[in-house]
Amino acid sequence: MTNGPIEARDLTKVFGRTTAVDRVSFSVRQKEIFGFLGPNGAGKTTTTRMLTGVIPPDGGTALILGYDMRTDPVRAKQRFGVVPETANAYTDLSAWQNLMLMGELYGLSRTRSKARATELLEALGLLDRKDQKVQAYSKGMKQRLILAMALLHEPELLFLDEPTSGLDVQSTHLILSLLRDLNRAGTTIFLTTHNMEEANRLCDRVGIIRNGRLIALDAPERLKAAIERVHRVEVSFDREVSGGDIAAMEVVLSSAREGDKWRLTVEDTDIAIREIVSFARQHGAGIVTLNTLAPSLDEAFLRLTGEVEP
Numbered sequence: 001m002t003n004g005p006i007e008a009r010d011l012t013k014v015f016g017r018t019t020a021v022d023r024v025s026f027s028v029r030q031k032e033i034f035g036f037l038g039p040n041g042a043g044k045t046t047t048t049r050m051l052t053g054v055i056p057p058d059g060g061t062a063l064i065l066g067y068d069m070r071t072d073p074v075r076a077k078q079r080f081g082v083v084p085e086t087a088n089a090y091t092d093l094s095a096w097q098n099l100m101l102m103g104e105l106y107g108l109s110r111t112r113s114k115a116r117a118t119e120l121l122e123a124l125g126l127l128d129r130k131d132q133k134v135q136a137y138s139k140g141m142k143q144r145l146i147l148a149m150a151l152l153h154e155p156e157l158l159f160l161d162e163p164t165s166g167l168d169v170q171s172t173h174l175i176l177s178l179l180r181d182l183n184r185a186g187t188t189i190f191l192t193t194h195n196m197e198e199a200n201r202l203c204d205r206v207g208i209i210r211n212g213r214l215i216a217l218d219a220p221e222r223l224k225a226a227i228e229r230v231h232r233v234e235v236s237f238d239r240e241v242s243g244g245d246i247a248a249m250e251v252v253l254s255s256a257r258e259g260d261k262w263r264l265t266v267e268d269t270d271i272a273i274r275e276i277v278s279f280a281r282q283h284g285a286g287i288v289t290l291n292t293l294a295p296s297l298d299e300a301f302l303r304l305t306g307e308v309e310p
């Protein structure tokens with residue numbers, strides 16, 4: 001068996017009485033974008049910090065590019081880049097100076113640092129602001145700079161912890177399109193997010209973590225399909241109908257009143273529509289609105305993480 005660039009094996013981290021990460025295992029394949037998705041406090045950052053050698057695991061192993069992060073982190077770190085959850089550039093230096101400093105840390109030649117810095121600043125829309133002190137940067141500009149700093153040494157593997165969280169549309173767009181370009185050029189990417197839509201658009205595979213446990217791992221479409229087996233229909237009538245009568249329809253799995261609408265969970269939308277139409281006729285009611293709803297990604301996510309019942 002060949003190892004992927006990231007091999008998490010039974011990773012575990014305990015803080016006091018909280019098991020922040022509980023025997024999490026997965027492999028990230030060469031050249032894929034792997035999304036690590038979960039709600040607040042799920043253990044995304046803790047996992048990322050163990051993978052990148054910031055904190056040691058209490059159990060299990062993180063193998064990065066073949067190196068055990070517990071015993072051999074230095075060589076791995078030369079070959080991967082990290083955008084942590086909270087990162088800081090030196091605010092009293094300019095973006096350019098920060099990048100040159102980073103180049104020195106990685107032992108790059110001045111010429112290579114300059115060429116690479118120019119290229120990254122250009123791609124991230126920061127070139128014309130490169131000599132300004134970072135303290136004058138907006139949040140989105142700072143985050144773009146942090147990304148440029150993580151990429152200066154041309155890592156083959158990149159970790160990002162919620163890289164677009166709280167950013168404006170333009171920064172988000174610049175960051176995501178750079179990630180796509182890098183990935184096309186062969187960079188493997190691991191990113192955490194709680195944005196299902198982002199994961200769906202960007203990632204080849206997605207792992208879902210909740211309460212420290214990895215609860216699902218698959219292609220985003222397959223995760224979506226898995227929860228789409230149950231559909232929703234929203235209907236309103238031009239007169240009162242009883243909840244009991246609604247619930248008694250064979251196709252209805254569950255029903256709830258929301259304003260003047262009924263929200264129904266059904267197994268098959270086609271059958272549901274036919275049954276609702278004949279229900280209305282039988283009860284002498286007219287249908288005012290009738291909508292079928294595929295579960296939104298947020299809903300999908302909440303269901304997968306068990307926060308709402310299917």
Ligand SMILES: Nc1ncnc2c1ncn2[C@@H]1O[C@H](COP(=O)(O)OP(=O)(O)OP(=O)(O)O)[C@@H](O)[C@H]1O
Binds near residue numbers: 043194
């Ligand atoms: N240094 C620490 N000391 C104590 N508890 C911690 C520490 N770091 C994390 N935790 C706890 O571990 C759990 C997982 O936290 P973590 O930061 O990994 O979650 P997350 O998925 O990154 O959440 P978010 O989406 O809010 O960033 C939480 O219960 C958190 O309170």
Ligand SMILES: [Mg+2]
Binds near residue numbers: 046085161
């Ligand atoms: Mg986090």
